[in-house]
Amino acid sequence: MSAAMSYAVSDSLTMLRRNLKHALRYPAMTFSVVLMPVMILALFNYGFGGALGAGIGGGNYIDYVAPGIVLMTATAGSVATAVGVCVDMTEGIVNRFRTMAISRSAFLAGHVVGSVIQTMVALVLVTGAALAMGFRPHAGLVEWLAAAGLLGFVTLGLTWISAGIGLVSKTPESASNTPLPLTFLPFIGSAIVPPDSMPTVLRWFAEYQPFTPIIETLRGLLMGTEIGSSGWSAMAWCTGLTVVGFVWSKKVFYRR
Numbered sequence: 001m002s003a004a005m006s007y008a009v010s011d012s013l014t015m016l017r018r019n020l021k022h023a024l025r026y027p028a029m030t031f032s033v034v035l036m037p038v039m040i041l042a043l044f045n046y047g048f049g050g051a052l053g054a055g056i057g058g059g060n061y062i063d064y065v066a067p068g069i070v071l072m073t074a075t076a077g078s079v080a081t082a083v084g085v086c087v088d089m090t091e092g093i094v095n096r097f098r099t100m101a102i103s104r105s106a107f108l109a110g111h112v113v114g115s116v117i118q119t120m121v122a123l124v125l126v127t128g129a130a131l132a133m134g135f136r137p138h139a140g141l142v143e144w145l146a147a148a149g150l151l152g153f154v155t156l157g158l159t160w161i162s163a164g165i166g167l168v169s170k171t172p173e174s175a176s177n178t179p180l181p182l183t184f185l186p187f188i189g190s191a192i193v194p195p196d197s198m199p200t201v202l203r204w205f206a207e208y209q210p211f212t213p214i215i216e217t218l219r220g221l222l223m224g225t226e227i228g229s230s231g232w233s234a235m236a237w238c239t240g241l242t243v244v245g246f247v248w249s250k251k252v253f254y255r256r
Contacts, residue, residue: 015110066130067219068191077119078162085166086175137222160245210237
């Protein structure tokens with residue numbers, strides 16, 4: 001490993017520790033990332049589960065809805081990333097970093113890796129809540145590992161996109177509001193009901209937006225249902241989100 005690469009890795013780890021310490025000292029944002037999906041899961045399972053379950057075949061509705069709500073945890077984590085990056089950019093700490101002998105890539109790397117770790121912890125907690133509410137997946141070890149890998153991949157892509165949002169936002173308030181469409185986009189997909197049950201225009205959007213194949217792949221891995229071409233589509237969307245977010249964030253950060 002070259003000296004420059006070694007310094008970049010060391011500085012990135014320092015920034016990662018900084019962000020994780022912030023998360024431990026101020027856990028409200030991480031708590032909200034867990035609380036919102038759990039409340040939505042409880043609402044749809046206990047409040048609407050009977051009617052919705054009957055409409056999609058009469059099975060245990062939580063087995064259908066839980067994978068989509070788990071994915072929503074990853075989208076909810078994007079808000080925390082955008083706010084964290086924006087706060088650092090607007091409070092002047094980044095200008096201080098730039099006067100020090102710190103790798104320029106370390107700031108974003110620390111934020112992104114730290115946010116991915118926090119979101120993955122939140123995903124575990126929300127999955128535990130779903131199991132407590134009656135979610136009963138049929139996945140074996142390989143399927144669980146594949147599902148975790150898919151969730152990690154989509155979380156990485158969303159985190160890079162959110163980092164870019166934080167960089168271009170003028171205030172933390174705007175940074176917290178801008179990613180909200182990402183948070184609720186799974187609703188207009190197959191998270192709550194199958195797209196086949198939607199009106200024509202909405203069904204077309206639900207079928208071709210990025211989160212539907214990701215949800216279907218996750219549901220297939222956990223519940224043993226058919227995945228079909230959704231797996232390839234999910235990987236393509238995750239790759240696209242990651243590449244676009246990475247390139248955009250780097251470009252904006254180096255330009256500012």
